[in-house]
Amino acid sequence: MKSPPSVFVGSALVACLVADLGCHAGPPAPPSTAPAPTRTVASAASPSATTTRPTEAPNSRAPAPASSTPATDTAGKAFVVHEGRESWIDAAAANRSGYTVVDLSDDWTPFIFAEQKAADGTIQHNRYRRVFVGLANDTLDEDGEPLPAGEKNYLELYGIPPSLGILRGRFLADEAQNCHASISQEKLEEVETIAYVAPEKMRAEDLKTARLKRDLEEARHKAHATTFAELAQKDPSAAPKVKAYERRLAEKEAMTEVEKRLACEGMFKKGMRHATGVYDDAMRMAVRRFQQKNMIYEANYLRSKTMDALARPPLANDYAALMRVLRERVVDAAGVVEDGSVEGKTFTNKAGKAVPLRNLVEELTQSAAEQLGLGTQEGAVAFFKRHPAADFRRLSAAVKLPSLPDYYGPDMDISIVIDRGDVWYDLPWDDKGIRRPQPRKHYPSFHLYLKHNGQRILLARWRTTVGGWRAEQASDGYEYFRYKGSDVGSRVIRNIVAGPVWIAPESTPIRSLVKTKSVGSTWQRVVNYDELGPGYLSAYGLVAGYFVQPGRNGKADWDNGIRAHGSSDYLSIYSSEGFSHGCHRLPNHVAIRLYDFILRHRPMRALGDQGMGFARQFLAGDDVFEIRLPSRGFSYQLEPPIPVEVLEGDIKGTQKTPVMTYVPKPGVNYPGPPPPLRDSGEGHGGSTAKTESEP
Amino acid sequence: MKARCAHLFGRRILVVGTLGVALAISVAVWAAGKDKAAAKDKPATAEEITTVAKGDTVHIYVQTVPPRKAQVKWGAKNLGIIPTPRPLTIERPRDSGPLDLVIRASGYLPVHTRAYTFSDSRVAVKLTPPAEKNKLFGYKQEPAQNPDGGPPPAATAAPAPPSAPAMVAPQP
Numbered sequence: 001m002k003s004p005p006s007v008f009v010g011s012a013l014v015a016c017l018v019a020d021l022g023c024h025a026g027p028p029a030p031p032s033t034a035p036a037p038t039r040t041v042a043s044a045a046s047p048s049a050t051t052t053r054p055t056e057a058p059n060s061r062a063p064a065p066a067s068s069t070p071a072t073d074t075a076g077k078a079f080v081v082h083e084g085r086e087s088w089i090d091a092a093a094a095n096r097s098g099y100t101v102v103d104l105s106d107d108w109t110p111f112i113f114a115e116q117k118a119a120d121g122t123i124q125h126n127r128y129r130r131v132f133v134g135l136a137n138d139t140l141d142e143d144g145e146p147l148p149a150g151e152k153n154y155l156e157l158y159g160i161p162p163s164l165g166i167l168r169g170r171f172l173a174d175e176a177q178n179c180h181a182s183i184s185q186e187k188l189e190e191v192e193t194i195a196y197v198a199p200e201k202m203r204a205e206d207l208k209t210a211r212l213k214r215d216l217e218e219a220r221h222k223a224h225a226t227t228f229a230e231l232a233q234k235d236p237s238a239a240p241k242v243k244a245y246e247r248r249l250a251e252k253e254a255m256t257e258v259e260k261r262l263a264c265e266g267m268f269k270k271g272m273r274h275a276t277g278v279y280d281d282a283m284r285m286a287v288r289r290f291q292q293k294n295m296i297y298e299a300n301y302l303r304s305k306t307m308d309a310l311a312r313p314p315l316a317n318d319y320a321a322l323m324r325v326l327r328e329r330v331v332d333a334a335g336v337v338e339d340g341s342v343e344g345k346t347f348t349n350k351a352g353k354a355v356p357l358r359n360l361v362e363e364l365t366q367s368a369a370e371q372l373g374l375g376t377q378e379g380a381v382a383f384f385k386r387h388p389a390a391d392f393r394r395l396s397a398a399v400k401l402p403s404l405p406d407y408y409g410p411d412m413d414i415s416i417v418i419d420r421g422d423v424w425y426d427l428p429w430d431d432k433g434i435r436r437p438q439p440r441k442h443y444p445s446f447h448l449y450l451k452h453n454g455q456r457i458l459l460a461r462w463r464t465t466v467g468g469w470r471a472e473q474a475s476d477g478y479e480y481f482r483y484k485g486s487d488v489g490s491r492v493i494r495n496i497v498a499g500p501v502w503i504a505p506e507s508t509p510i511r512s513l514v515k516t517k518s519v520g521s522t523w524q525r526v527v528n529y530d531e532l533g534p535g536y537l538s539a540y541g542l543v544a545g546y547f548v549q550p551g552r553n554g555k556a557d558w559d560n561g562i563r564a565h566g567s568s569d570y571l572s573i574y575s576s577e578g579f580s581h582g583c584h585r586l587p588n589h590v591a592i593r594l595y596d597f598i599l600r601h602r603p604m605r606a607l608g609d610q611g612m613g614f615a616r617q618f619l620a621g622d623d624v625f626e627i628r629l630p631s632r633g634f635s636y637q638l639e640p641p642i643p644v645e646v647l648e649g650d651i652k653g654t655q656k657t658p659v660m661t662y663v664p665k666p667g668v669n670y671p672g673p674p675p676p677l678r679d680s681g682e683g684h685g686g687s688t689a690k691t692e693s694e695p
Numbered sequence: 696m697k698a699r700c701a702h703l704f705g706r707r708i709l710v711v712g713t714l715g716v717a718l719a720i721s722v723a724v725w726a727a728g729k730d731k732a733a734a735k736d737k738p739a740t741a742e743e744i745t746t747v748a749k750g751d752t753v754h755i756y757v758q759t760v761p762p763r764k765a766q767v768k769w770g771a772k773n774l775g776i777i778p779t780p781r782p783l784t785i786e787r788p789r790d791s792g793p794l795d796l797v798i799r800a801s802g803y804l805p806v807h808t809r810a811y812t813f814s815d816s817r818v819a820v821k822l823t824p825p826a827e828k829n830k831l832f833g834y835k836q837e838p839a840q841n842p843d844g845g846p847p848p849a850a851t852a853a854p855a856p857p858s859a860p861a862m863v864a865p866q867p
Contacts, residue, residue, distance in 0.1 A: 105740070105741070106740065106741035106742075107740050107741040107743075127813065130790060133741045134741075136741075137741045139741075139742075140792075141792075143792050143793055144790070144791075144792040144793070145791070145792035145793075146792075163741065165741070393740040393741065393742065394740060473833070476835075476836045477833060477834055477835030477836055478835065478836075506832055510833045517795065519769065519770030519771075519795050520769065520770030520771050520772055521770065521771055522770045522771040524770055524795060524797065524807075525807060526795045526807060526809070527807065527809065529793075529809070616832070617806070617821060617823075617831060617832070618831060618832045618833040619804075619828055619831040619832065619833040619834050620833060622804060622805075622825070622828070623804060623805050623806075623807060624804045624805065624806045624807070624823055624831060625806075625807045625808075626806055626807065626808040626809070626820060626821075628808060628809045628810075628811075628818070630811050630813065630816075671836045
């Protein structure tokens with residue numbers, strides 16, 4: 001008996017719906033990956049066959065998908081590159097097969113800002129994650145408000161690298177632009193630095209140069225020399241003058257090229273007027289933006305690193321930026337910290353052999369770059385041309401990274417030692433208020449150790465800060481100097497806070513608590529939340545570890561307000577004159593790596609957002625300002641905490657212990673003797689303290 | 696009989712067809728739910744994270760202590776007058792960034808405060824009359840009339856060192 005037509009209709013309907021379901025629930029389409037997508041590989045059912053040997057995956061060479069294909073459904077997939085071709089595999093299966101999946105998506109954040117799961121499985125959101133992603137993608141400003149169209153953030157220097165989507169834009173724009181062709185690389189390379197001349201001294205400097213030229217012309221004429229170089233040869237006493245004149249001339253010429261270069265890259269801020277050849281505010285801001293864009297740790301002048309970057313073609317700088325961005329992604333994916341800051345050290349491996357400590361950060365980044373076809377600038381350009389912007393909404397790459405040393409594991413015996421270096425307790429000025437030199441040869445340093453098989457392995461060592469003489473607001477409303485030292489002895493880090501908020505103690509100078517901000521179309525005085533956080537400019541940077549002395553016999557931990565935290569104030573870390581208020585500062589990106597590493601390799605609990613309803617008023621002029629803080633940040637608890645030892649360092653000078661009173665600032669007219677030191681309430685109850693020491 | 700058979704056959708077809716359609720609908724509903732759940736499990740893209748969802752708003756209730764009719768401004772924008780005893784209600788898109796407000800009430804110092812858009816919230820602002828500004832933190836006492844009246848900087852510089860271990864926190 002034949003089935004009646006209506007049965008076929010019903011069955012066909014069911015079959016069609018089921019088939020349709022299959023279409024929707026089946027493996028997601030990859031993003032456009034012209035020219036060589038081979039996307040038939042991925043399947044969790046056969047991970048070993050596909051992920052460990054991607055080369056043997058069926059390589060049916062399909063035509064390149066249209067570049068407009070939206071890359072919205074590649075979650076759970078990662079691409080691998082073999083013989084220059086990208087193919088898609090299941091990310092989880094790749095992980096199981098020894099691949100490391102590197103997140104290249106625009107929504108990437110370091111582990112500390114990623115969504116975490118609570119013990120009951122609920123997702124714990126980090127309030128700052130949205131702002132971090134918005135800043136990295138040039139869509140939000142530091143307050144989380146939309147960034148005006150066309151504005152750029154350039155925050156890599158402060159710990160927020162640009163997204164791959166943003167880098168793609170830079171690569172393609174710089175490849176297409178031709179204004180760089182008119183810039184003389186030769187003239188830029190001619191000088192190592194350009195000496196700063198204050199705008200008001202420009203005329204005097206020009207006159208000095210003109211006079212020098214006149215003198216040299218006269219000397220050249222007398223010496224019957226045709227050039228200044230010949231003059232210097234004939235008359236060695238004129239050589240220093242010739243050198244000085246030629247240097248000034250070369251600097252002036254280089255300055256013209258610098259201006260062209262900065263204008264070419266759109267570094268001059270709209271609305272700021274720049275006078276040609278003058279290092280004015282507009283120029284300083286442009287140099288600062290350039291330094292931020294290229295992650296150059298230098299003061300805002302035309303010094304060697306800045307000049308080097310200005311002399312490089314834009315695409316070369318873009319490539320360097322890509323490598324830095326990739327480095328943070330790889331480091332985050334692999335959970336490593338050894339960055340070559342410790343040289344010449346060895347450890348004994350499982351086989352009993354002394355092997356050198358590797359620079360895993362660089363080694364793994366290079367390996368990933370080469371595997372992904374990003375080993376050269378040309379490869380990077382091709383990669384970004386192959387992948388439209390939409391691909392970076394969600395894009396992961398699977399790479400086989402070199403194996404980690406055998407001391408790696410989920411529970412590593414990590415500890416921290418901070419050496420305060422050379423410490424001066426003496427007042428840094430004399431009776432007349434003139435600064436006394438307090439040189440330091442040995443700067444404070446942060447050491448990350450690992451105990452493994454009876455060895456103490458130094459994994460990383462970074463410059464950091466210790467406290468010094470700082471301005472503090474006393475109860476009479478006046479600022480005094482106070483010695484804000486760094487505690488010595490044993491401590492632990494129990495809590496790590498991502499996107500920490502610094503609750504300014506009452507001793508914070510009022511001037512630092514107020515700033516002017518554009519609100520809508522007007523400028524308005526507001527509380528300086530940049531300083532309080534959460535944010536990259538916050539006093540605690542993007543992440544902080546809280547030093548405490550563990551409470552005994554049921555008592556709470558003792559918290560004296562000392563932290564090891566990220567900081568955007570890199571000059572305080574690298575300058576010979578740099579000090580903190582007692583905390584140990586690290587550049588934001590280093591602090592992120594450090595705490596990412598610790599959280600990955602120690603038992604920890606994500607406590608989540610530490611909500612609070614803090615509000616405090618203060619007076620500035622005739623206006624009242626109210627600090628309102630809804631959260632302390634996103635907290636992680638280490639179980640057990642990691643030990644910290646702060647070494648006293650070498651006490652210099654005659655004063656062998658810190659001064660424990662306020663010291664009037666020279667030249668200030670005070671209403672009376674200094675009031676007693678303010679007890680700002682810090683130091684009690686660990687991270688639940690009401691206010692905190694300045695960092 | 697033939698007609699009855701045909702009738703029964705027709706009914707059977709109808710039942711099977713109905714069941715088929717019902718099954719198809721169930722499967723489709725299940726599939727849609729699965730798709731939705733899968734979409735929910737997917738991490739949000741950068742765009743989704745940073746874009747304010749349309750229609751998702753929060754309410755901020757602004758009031759003063761003591762309750763006074765006060766003007767609330769956000770930049771140049773006048774958000775309204777607090778209709779005491781009720782608070783002024785401000786509606787904003789969720790997660791659209793903070794609002795830096797200035798609250799002005801006659802007979803009191805202006806207050807600069809901030810409201811957040813993470814969730815519904817209440818902003819109760821304490822007002823201070825000018826005569827009481829000395830009670831606020833940051834109030835500066837008048838300097839000494841005689842500039843020589845205060846101690847010279849050197850006199851207080853580097854006092855005797857404390858006997859306790861310096862800057863080391865006391866034991867808990």
